Amino acid sequence: MTIETTSVQDYLKTIFDLTQSAATASTTALAARLGVAPASVTGMVQKLAAVNPPLVNYRKHQGVTLTEEGQRAALEVIRHHRLLETYLVQMLGYSWDNVHEEACRLEHVISEDFETRIAEALGHPQRDPHGDPIPSAQLTLPTDHSLPLSTLRPAQQAVVVRVQSDDPPLLRHLDGLGLIPGAQVTVLAESPFDQNLEVLIDGQGPKVIGLNISSQIHVEVKD
């Protein structure tokens, strides 16, 4: 009765993601993220809710959330993805901007044995190259207290912990700026109308960062 196709795993992963920042994942949001028609989402979501045990909670027009079982399955795939990204960068010399696609294909086919071996080889890393936390082997995910760089105000200092983007050109741009996990950021000024921030990155700069970027950089503020 339980199903674990690539497609199902992609749905679960995406629902997990969307329900991190909202109570429920809407049909349209899922369709946009998955690159399928909304009607296709409805169909799949109905199936995921009907399966035994159910993988999602679903009521017509009310959006969808993961069940315990669905979350477990989602975290398993997310663990695969993030371990793979880390492995590709650390062991095979990939750059952080081109690991996503490869990991997206591999994540669905690796065995638990493979997962264990790469985790071991990497020394059980806590975060992937973008700073995304890697679920533990027991599928627990540490709560992340980081907030978007865009929420900082002048004079605040912070450390970049996570870059919420998979877009290769953007990642290359951030790499050029030095705006990568571990970087120290000091906000010098903000421009209230266009929401630009003027920042020092590891003491270098100043650089002006638009909201489009600063909302995707997650930081921990230094006290």
Added chain:
Amino acid sequence: MTIETTSVQDYLKTIFDLTQSAATASTTALAARLGVAPASVTGMVQKLAAVNPPLVNYRKHQGVTLTEEGQRAALEVIRHHRLLETYLVQMLGYSWDNVHEEACRLEHVISEDFETRIAEALGHPQRDPHGDPIPSAQLTLPTDHSLPLSTLRPAQQAVVVRVQSDDPPLLRHLDGLGLIPGAQVTVLAESPFDQNLEVLIDGQGPKVIGLNISSQIHVEVKD
């Protein structure tokens, strides 16, 4: 028009394999190897022949062979498979008896970039852990002059180059015997009725090997 699904790749790989030892691959043989019904093979093979460019040559009731294009696609997948097996053993500590399944899943999803990186990391190996030759990046495969151990006669000496099996229990058994690529074998005696061979393996033994095993061990005779 060209198709490259997992299923198609499995068909092409299997046709390649079967046409190594026979002029043509039969519907039944393909069905048995692929674990599908003969009728399914007919359907797929018709599609592979109808596609543009055609991937197989097919005439009703005459069996099937690969076209240039089909062979190229098959060798690409075989290269993936054998590089992966080698990588799993050398870099991730897999034992040779449990790499096949993992490689079978990964071979369909890795990129050319991934292929290149693992080939590089391994120093461009010529053979995988079972001794199977790895097609070059240009998809050429050195002709293999090895012959089955079962064809040797008493007093002949040979070196194991290749073990033609993916069966984990058999591979573990061979590992226990030391009958692995590189091993020196000396035939002491043959038993004409049951086709057993009495052999020395790296000077150890003697051991008695049945036809079931000796036909799957490929060797190069020492002159």
Added chain:
DNA sequence: TAATATATTTAGCCTAGCCTAAATATATTT
């Protein structure tokens, strides 16, 4: 050569996962 056995193909059906177009709910304005 006729009869039987085996291999292969055809025909028709099924499921997964997508699609579009039309119908219906929910949300937002006026």
Added chain:
DNA sequence: AAATATATTTAGGCTAGGCTAAATATATTA
């Protein structure tokens, strides 16, 4: 509250890749 806009679902269809049962070729044996 009615009207419009937006989101969601239903209905019906499509392709890939399987399946079984029946029909037809080819091979083998008497």
